[in-house]
Each structure stands twice: as structure tokens, then as C-alpha cells.
Amino acid sequence: MYVEIGCRVLLGTVLLAAAVGKVSGRAAYREFTQSVRDMGYRPAGPLAAAVVAGEFTAVALLAVFPLAGFLSSAALLLAFTVAIAGNLRRGGATCRCFGRTAAPLGRHHVWRNAFLIGCAIVGALAPAGPVRPGEAILAVVGALIVGVLVVMLDDLRYLLGAPNRT
Numbered sequence: 399m400y401v402e403i404g405c406r407v408l409l410g411t412v413l414l415a416a417a418v419g420k421v422s423g424r425a426a427y428r429e430f431t432q433s434v435r436d437m438g439y440r441p442a443g444p445l446a447a448a449v450v451a452g453e454f455t456a457v458a459l460l461a462v463f464p465l466a467g468f469l470s471s472a473a474l475l476l477a478f479t480v481a482i483a484g485n486l487r488r489g490g491a492t493c494r495c496f497g498r499t500a501a502p503l504g505r506h507h508v509w510r511n512a513f514l515i516g517c518a519i520v521g522a523l524a525p526a527g528p529v530r531p532g533e534a535i536l537a538v539v540g541a542l543i544v545g546v547l548v549v550m551l552d553d554l555r556y557l558l559g560a561p562n563r564t
Contacts, residue, residue, distance in 0.1 A: 399529050402464065404541040405521025409471045410460045411545030412514060417453035419497025420446075430494040437481065437491045437503075468522035472515050479511040501552035510551055 420430040427446070434449070435442035452474050460467030478495075482503050485491055492500040495507070547554065 399524070399527040400533050400537040402521050402524035402526070403529070403534055404537040405517045405524065406460045406464055406467065407538050407541035408517055408545045408548070409467070409514060409521070410457050411542055412548050413453045413460075413471060413474075414457045415545070415549045416496050417450050417457065420450050420453075420494065422497055426494070426497045429500070430497055433492055433494045433500060437485050437493065438488065439481070465522055468518045472518035472522075475511045475515045475518065479508055479515070482507050482511070496549055499552065506551065506555065510548060514548070 419426065421427050427450075430450075431442050431446040434446045439445050452470070456467055456470040456474055458467075459470050482493070485493075485503055486505070486508075490503050492502050493507075494500050
């Protein structure tokens with residue numbers, strides 16, 4: 399049960415940060431829409447709106463209907479991964495995945511999403527059982543920490559001096 403809780407919180411944290419970052423202001427949303435256009439996807443406006451709606455929907459489902467939330471999260475992340483991989487084959491671009499910065503797309507984004515898809519699968523398959531508050535709090539705190547690290551991946555790579563390779 400704690401694995402399921404941790405996976406729900408981790409995915410919810412990442413997807414909520416992504417959605418909120420994209421709609422945190424007109425400029426942020428406009429820049430995200432432009433990054434969708436720059437990646438070669440048309441029509442960019444409706445697609446950008448669908449991405450944000452999908453992220454908010456997945457977060458709500460994770461909170462209320464966990465299995466549906468895990469499945470929608472996995473599907474959304476799989477679509478993102480396919481889009482990133484296709485873009486890398488075409489030469490790469492930048493994406494405002496979390497709204498605040500335009501990071502060049504790279505293989506690490508594919509690996510990040512593969513990790514998150516794995517979390518969605520593990521969360522969906524995790525066995526149910528009784529929950530004790532202490533352990534649940536530990537699972538939530540651990541998932542929040544990992545979620546923040548995932549959201550800050552590009553910043554951490556820059557801080558640690560990772561080479562900018564696609």
C-alpha cells in the first residue's frame with residue numbers, strides 16, 4: 399500500500415508542477431505553446447491546451463481514482479516520450495516541460511519519463527493493504543522529495559555540470 403501511495407504522490411507532484419508551471423501566467427503559457435510549435439507539432443494552441451488539461455486530469459484521477467490516475471499518467475507520459483524521441487531524431491528543440499525554463503530536450507528526458515512510466519505501472523500493480531499513519535507519512539515525504547528532484551532534473555544537471563548532449 400505504501401508503494402501505491404508513494405507512486406501516487408510522486409506522479410501527482412510531477413504532473414501538478416508541470417501543469418501549474420505552464421499556466422502560471424500568460425507569458426508562461428504562451429512560451430509553452432511556442433515550444434510545442436517549435437517542436438513541430440501543429441496545431442500548437444489546441445495541443446498545448448490538451449497537454450495541460452491531461453496533466454490536471456491525471457492529477458485529479460490520482461487523488462480520487464488511483465488506477466485510472468496511474469493509467470492516464472502512463473499514457474500521457476508515453477505520449478510525451480514518443481514526442482521527445484521523435485524530436486530528438488529530427489535534431490532536437492527545447493521544451494518548457496515544467497513551464498519555467500526552456501531546457502534543450504535530451505535523452506535524459508526520455509529516461510526521466512521511462513522512470514515515471516515505471517512508477518505508474520508499479521503503482522497500478524501495488525497490492526492493497528492496511529495503512530499505518532507513520533509509514534504513510536514516510537512514503538509521502540519520500541515521494542515528495544523524489545518528485546521535486548524529478549521536476550528539478552534540468553537544473554540539477556546544469557548545477558552538476560552535466561554535458562549538454564541529446
